[in-house]
Amino acid sequence: MLSIPNPFEALNSLETLEILETFESLEALETPCLIIDAQRMDRNIQSMAEMIRKQRVNLRPHAKTHKIPAITLQQIEAGAVGITVAKVSEAEVMAAHGIRDIFIAYPLVTASKIERAIRLSRQIELLVGVDSLAGAQLLEKIAGRHGHTLQVRLEIDTGLRRTGVLYEQASELAAEITRMPHLRLTGIYTFRGSLLAGKPTLDVAAAGKEEGTLMVQLAERLRAQGIAIADVSVGSTPTALYAAAVEGVTEVRPGTYVFHDRMQARLGVCSLEDCAGSVLVTVVSRPSEDLAIVDGGSKTFATDIQPGTDPLQLRGFGHILELADAQLVRLTEEHGMIELGPQAQAANLRIGDKLRIIPNHICSTVNLHNHVMMQRDQAYKRMPVLARGMLE
Known part of the structure; x- marks a missing residue:
């Protein structure tokens, strides 16, 4: 049985020692x-x-960005109703550190994961996602075996073509779920990102409004069928504010906003000055005047947001803070290749110099690091990324 400690009591563990390790300079x-x-x-x-x-x-941030319970607690203190995760293991880490209201926004379709979710739901307020009849039937079977009722939300595909029941088939599946005695359908949810009319867009305001409208219209249709839909949960970081403005939306689930990144800056959601996360690297080689090699490669920077792709058309794998016309153009596992323009060449970059780079995508970058260095003024404290690598 899961034991949930008081989050404000110090944990007598290596994790606490790591948090207390402080460095006084960059x-x-x-x-x-x-x-x-x-x-x-x-x-x-x-x-x-x-x-x-x-x-x-309601604000229910996605923990995928930071994966750190202490930051989740800070978000809740600021007004969030709970947290969103993608994996049962992430939920277990968050619950073990005091988070009491968690939504696993991902279909659980294996018996082992469902068993773990049921154990967790006896300890905290837990919601789980479902997007298929087969998935719902397995949830019902295992919950019934335990004499337990699971709270579920139906995931809707609103154009991303990822998980989610097709929009036009949602009514039929919702009706099937309501007939299952050990599942309680509380609402519907979607993840759409910056899509408009099925295509990537920089017009996040229109994308958010369309996302919210589609989901509210579906909720009204389901209610007209006699299906009680309480939650209409939508919204990524770029669309959250605009989707939330649609009457009938009850919850948004942004994640990246906690740190922001170059992608969000390109979408116009923030400025580069709002980006809290940056990767510190060291120049390890200067093969030519127009090239510098740093010690951060694909094991350091996320590569899922590729340069030169629509709608962002980003140049390189990150924004180099100190060098205006330099680009992180290529990554291998342990090497980052920085192309230097005329201004960067004039800066006379030397081996051993350090650079700070805002990554294109902070969420996947965090998951590559066992810990982060939390900077406050000129002090740096090591903080473990406790849910890092929790993929199951």
Whole structure:
């Protein structure tokens, strides 16, 4: 049985010792490492909480970005109703550190994961996703075996073509789920990102409005069939504010906003000055005037947001803070190749110099690091990414 400790009691473990390890200067840090500017993060957390509070909907951030329970607790203190995760193992880590309201926004379709979710739901308020009849039937079978009722939300495909029942088939599946005695359908949810009319877009306001409208219309249709839909959960970081403005939306689930990244800046959601996360790297080689090699490669930077792809058309794998016309153009496992323009060449970059790079996608980058360095003023504290690598 899961034991949930008081999150405000110090844990007598190596994790606590790591959190307390402090470095007094940037030069003292080993590279590559991921630095989080705590003051920027604080502002991001408060800003999103205030904006969503004004819309009178619930904020349930996705923990995929930071994977750190202490940050989740900070988000809840700022006004979030709970947290969203993608994996049962992430939910277990969060629950073990005091988070009491968790939504696993992912279909659970194996007996072992469902068994774990049921154990967890006896300890905390737990919601799980479902998007198929086969998945619902397995949830019902195992919950029935335990004499337990699981709270579920039906995932809807609103154009991303990922998980989610097809929009036009949702009514039939919702009706089937309501007939299952050990499942309680509480609502519907979707993840759509910056899509408009089925295509990637930079018009996040229109994308958010369309996302919210589609889901509210579906909820009204289901209610007209006699299906009680309480939750209408939508919204990524770029669309959350605009989707929340649609009357009938009850919850948004942004994640990236806590740190922001180059992708969000390109979408116009934030500025580069709002980005709390950056990777510190060291120049290890200068093969030519127009090329510098750093010690951060594909094991340090996420590569899922490729340069030169629509709609973002980003140049390189990150924004180099110190060098205006330099680009991180290529990555191998342990090497990052930086192409230097005329201004960067004039900066006379030397072997041993350190650079800070805002990654294209912070979420996947965090998952590559066992810990982050939390920076407050000029002090850096090591904080373990406790849910890092929790994939099952």
